[in-house]
Amino acid sequence: MKTLKLLISCSLIGLSFQAFAKDTMIVTDHAGNQVEILKSPKRVASLHVMSATSILLDLQAPIVGTSTYIKLPENKPYIRGGEEVFGIKFADTNYFNYGHKGSDIEQIKASKPDLIIGTVKYQSKVFDKLSAIAPTVLIKRYSPNIFDAYRDIATWVGEKEIFEQRYALYQTQINEFKHKYSKELLNKTFIYAVPRKGKAEIKIRQNSGIITQVLFDLGLERTQFLKDNFTRDHAGDEVSSELIQSLDADWFFSTYKSKNEAGPASIDLAFDDVAPGWKNALNAYKNNQFIRLNREKAYSPTFVSVDYVLDALEKRILENRAKK
Numbered sequence: 001m002k003t004l005k006l007l008i009s010c011s012l013i014g015l016s017f018q019a020f021a022k023d024t025m026i027v028t029d030h031a032g033n034q035v036e037i038l039k040s041p042k043r044v045a046s047l048h049v050m051s052a053t054s055i056l057l058d059l060q061a062p063i064v065g066t067s068t069y070i071k072l073p074e075n076k077p078y079i080r081g082g083e084e085v086f087g088i089k090f091a092d093t094n095y096f097n098y099g100h101k102g103s104d105i106e107q108i109k110a111s112k113p114d115l116i117i118g119t120v121k122y123q124s125k126v127f128d129k130l131s132a133i134a135p136t137v138l139i140k141r142y143s144p145n146i147f148d149a150y151r152d153i154a155t156w157v158g159e160k161e162i163f164e165q166r167y168a169l170y171q172t173q174i175n176e177f178k179h180k181y182s183k184e185l186l187n188k189t190f191i192y193a194v195p196r197k198g199k200a201e202i203k204i205r206q207n208s209g210i211i212t213q214v215l216f217d218l219g220l221e222r223t224q225f226l227k228d229n230f231t232r233d234h235a236g237d238e239v240s241s242e243l244i245q246s247l248d249a250d251w252f253f254s255t256y257k258s259k260n261e262a263g264p265a266s267i268d269l270a271f272d273d274v275a276p277g278w279k280n281a282l283n284a285y286k287n288n289q290f291i292r293l294n295r296e297k298a299y300s301p302t303f304v305s306v307d308y309v310l311d312a313l314e315k316r317i318l319e320n321r322a323k324k
Contacts, residue, residue, distance in 0.1 A: 027156060029137040030149070031120045033127065037135040038114055040158035045113035045134070047102025050209075050299060051141045052117045054081040055150050057088065058302040061157040065096030065111040067103075084258055084296040085304050109133050117153065142235040146213045146301045166303050174217045177310060184317050188250040190220040194295075195254070195270035196238065202247065202274060204236040209299030211253060214309045223249045241274040245281040251313075252284035255295035264292035288320055 024036050043064040046053040053066045068077035068090055077097050082088045090097070096111035098104045101122045108116065108130065116136040123130060123138055130136040137156055139149050147167060154163035178185060192212055194203045206212060206226060222232070225246045230236065239247075254271075256262040271278045284290045297308045 027137060027152075030140040030152070031124055031127070031138045033136075033138065035131075035135050035137050037137065037156060038158075041113075041115035041156075043111070043113045043115070044157055045096075045098070045102075045108055045111055045116045047098060047108075047116065047118040047123055048139075048141065049079055050081045050296075051119060051139060051149070051301065052153060053079060054085065054300040054302050055153045056117075056157065057082050057086050058304065059154055059157060059159045059162060061159060063095060064113050065098050065107065066090075067098045067101055069100065081296045081300040081302075084294060085300045085302055085308075105129060105133075115156065117156065142207045144207055144233045146207075146210060150301055170303060170306060173306070173310070174214070177314070178218055181314070181317050184320075185218055185220060188220055189223045190215050190251040190253065191223050191226065191247055191249040192253040192255075193247055195241070195267065195274045197270040197273045199238075200241045200274050201238040202241050202244070203238050204230070204247075206230055206234055206236040208236065210301050210305040211255075211293065211298040211309050213301075214306055215251075215253070218313075220251060223247070244275040244278050248282050249284055250287075250289060252282060252290045253293065253298075254290070255293045255298050257295050267292045288323075289316065291316055 023039055025039050026034055026036050028034050042062050044056060044061055045064055046056055046066045049067045049069065053063065056063050066079060066082075069080040070076070071078035071083075077090045079088055079090050079093075079095075083090075096107050098107050098111075102108070102118060103122075105126070113134045116130050116134050118127075118130065118136060118138050120138045120140050123136070127136060127138065137152075139152065143149060151160065151163055151167070154160045192205045192208060192215070194205060195201075196203055204226070206222070222230075225243075229239075254267045256264060256266045275281070279285050282290065291312055293309070293312055297305055299305070
């Protein structure tokens, strides 16, 4: 009888394990960690607001908490990118606040997540500590194809099918745009750079969010300066503002931050500061192909931001066509 009961108990345990196993999967994150996670997590902790929270919001995933920035002059936490792209203010949510770069371990623990998404750059050293709280996966912030990170996050939160549907629509959208505006895009170059006011530097942003992804997918090419100084997978770096003429391209993009209530005019003022005479040095400016965008909207790795970038580019193309 005892043997029979033992066999029944073992069978029940086996069935229970199989049932649980069907609800989980093994994934490999961007740091090479193999992690067993739930197929459909219900409480996702995001430790990088721009690289992960924005994607989770785009997918309407069940976020339990997020890292935050401090918005001035209010000096209050805000969801950078989430507020600009989706209109979601931190104060209007029930999210736990994990602090800047997701550094508040106690808040992460208190939020009782069943999945933690961090970054290779900021969470690698605390991976074991986070894994003791909940299954933890890490993503790379910059990559030659930002949709690789989007696809992985969508998979980890059980929304891969939604991603694939949206990505297919995106590819159609890009192909139609390329065909419609081939004259302005074919064999043309672009650069995305931001002036560092007060530092006599200009920050080259080569792989930086959705803006550069869209521009590369449209077939725009890197300038010779970029090819000579940066590999294709390099995120970018600061260069001397004395090189302003070397940064010229057919299309020039720059961005301003919204948290300090800056606007498009702040870009011009910053260029005036770091590179006087820049307007004469850049053919892109003289040809009205210098485009100023909100950084949070242009960077946010979401399909909403895809439309923002394409709309701005299309508007400028049509403006220039109307003048001819």
